[in-house]
Amino acid sequence: MSAILNPRVPEGPLAEKWTRRKNEMKLVAPNNKRKYKVLIVGTGLGGASAAASLAEMGYEVESFCFQDSPRRAHSIAAQGGINAAKNYQNDGDSVYRLFYDTVKGGDFRSREANVYRLAQVSTQIIDQCVAQGVPFAREYGGMLANRSFGGAQVSRTFYARGATGQQLLLGAYQALSRQIAAGRIKLHERTEMVDLVLEDGKAKGIIVRDLVTGELTAHAGDAVVLATGGYGNVFYLSTYARGSNATAIWRAYKRGAALANPCFTQIHPTCIPVTGDYQSKLTLMSESLRNDGRMWVPKKQHDSRPPAQIPEDERDYFMERMYPSYGNLAPRDIASRAAKRVCDEGRGVGPNGLGVYLDFADVVKRIGEEGVREKYANLFQMYNEITHEDAYKAPMRIYPAIHYTMGGLWVDYQLMSNVPGLFVVGEANFSDHGANRLGASALMQGLADGYFVLPYTLGDYLAGEKPGSRPKADAASFQTAHKESAARIERLLSIGGKKPVSEFHRELGKILWHYCGMARNDAGLRKALELIPQLRAEFWRDALVPGTGAELNQSLEKANRIADFLELGELLCRDALTRAESCGCHFREEFQEEGECKRNDADYAHVAAWTYNGEGQEPTRNVEPLTYENIKLATRSYK
């Protein structure tokens, strides 16, 4: 094990680890809690739930988001649902099964103890959200309803039509708002973190930029929590909100935090296909649609007949053929690659052949259009708005797209990075999902971290820090970081080139999608590692960033984030090149067996966490071995 990565997993049987750790953890006395200040960056499910919980407990909290309101965080866009091992359907679900499905879904590249804890607290999350007034779907008798998601043979997904993320986020946002009103949280909206400040090796503050005035300010705290989401926008076209970015975790990386498994990027199989070069965004169609929708393509290549004119026996229901036991509900990485394969064979549908059908004809026949409307109305409406097509009448056309990053800052069992005092929750950390995330698990992790894990583990850390000992925000370390941030902004504004920054972003995205997307290989990754530094050099030579730093300047915001993506993209490819195996969403073409991932557990059953060595230096690859005490490493099969 690398010296810097100590996962601090508690001893003892798996099912008792979390209880045991909670009992061992140091407590902060109630009258001392208010003497500690916690800085929380990001207000999505992880950040808002953490801020609300910590403020309720009595800590002083400052909350930061780049949006105009915490309610806009991208968690709001999650559609399908949130998993929990409630076994309300009496179909044999249990904490162990949720744990097992999640580890298997992640292709045995996640830390057992973390995943078990996630499954354990999942049941409490539903209780908490219902108490907040989240209007989950209900059966006619008033009990909570469930539906199925990929990678599971039980029905454990709780949902609020196709807007589950919105409803859960509003629940957390309302809890946060209550604490703001009570004066326990100070909120900074339209404020972006631009650097992390360390004192004696511990995270003690941040530098932020006010996106309206451009003012840079320093904030000191006893601990810093990053809840800033994923970095999938490094690919340019993705299902992420346009503002989602890597800046906070990237600056933390440059200050010493390890970045784990950056190449593990989830591609979601059911997105609306790309239609043009101008496109800024890909829109997801919830995985829940695969409960009822059947994926197919014509058996013949380049069959351009409209779907209704293709008879049953000339259709290939490829998911049902390839994965008979899970069928259309195979996990996302599997379904994405299957879609890519049939399109590569020349059987894709739609204008550019990059699409497959998701067909609802059978379910419409079974429960009628009205029945389908009740289950999926807003999704069908959204599809109609974007494509101008009616999916009640003709099948949807879908294609895989970048959707979630399993990689992120490395954290131990306490959710603390290798930088003491720097905690990372939700998608911003690497934990829990391994090499692939199962559907309805992102919401679960965000809320588990924020409501039920961090409030305990952060207290344990703070109990070791002297109350009232945090530095002043004008300490030397803050002044240095402040000056460096100002210099970086000045440098961006003074490049004086000719090319708008969005063009660099699009080019970076194409390189990454092409060489490090659904499939990667040695030669392609080496090529990307040549192209990205060239593009980065061109950016710093020829980018055109108009305006000044002392105003609302959206071009500058973008430029600042793209500059980070141009560095992160390179690390992503480096990570993919080094991992000479296929696992989950990381599909190295050299390592496959009948088109499926071929893992190499002897050499790669570990987390790879990279640490920064300075500009122009190769980063160090640190390794945390993954030991499976309770699960036998098996070949993942959904056949």
Added chain:
Amino acid sequence: MNFTLKVWRQKNADASGAFETYEAKDINPNMSFLEMLDVVNDDLTKRGIPPIAFDHDCREGICGTCSLVLNGDPHGPTQGTTTCQVYMRSFQDGDVIVVEPWRVGAFPVLRDLVTDRSAFDRIIQAGGYVSVRTGQAPEANGAPIPHRMAEAAFDAAHCIGCGACAAACKNGSPMLFVAAKVAHLNSLPQGQPERGERVLGMVRALDAEGFGSCTHTTACEAVCPKEIPYDLIVRLNREFLAASAQEAVTPHGHAGGAAG
């Protein structure tokens, strides 16, 4: 397709604004309105003109960030959608499109088309929540909620807090936003204990922020991207009256419970 855009430009909150005219050329009809603005902005940038600032984020109609008035319509010509889901095929080739920010006194313009809607956050802070602490919530199926009630609560809870209701209202009233949150929480068993305080708190916060009053023209319902029904405002008023009456008779107590 080609368009002429008349866009509101305003350097900052203190500056006075004016319309500027720009041409949008060779626009693909499948572009969203915001993607068209991206193209125009890259062109303006290259020509040394400051790009147009506008608010947007998820670009899939759910975050509530985008907020443009197109030819006088908040969120543009398409029914039941946000600006980010308006596509250029909704316009005719050669159209002149007037692009403005939300025009609401309580939403000051920060720059160009970007407004400050933090007043909505302060209204939520005044009671738009259930007071529950983390960690010890009762078993979720302990209190059954009939299907119909859960669905009705969702219909109201689906408000995205964009502010179009206020932008469409001649009085700049966001009553639909407040009504949606009150209907969501007050119709569920979890919301009952704070029922009265919630409605009093939120309506008074609305007044304190300087929004206008509702005069029931239903303009809000017509533009709401989530089609929140105007009826909820009627329910809000009834709840407000009942809670006010209760507060009057029990001035030191809680204005909970009895409404409607």
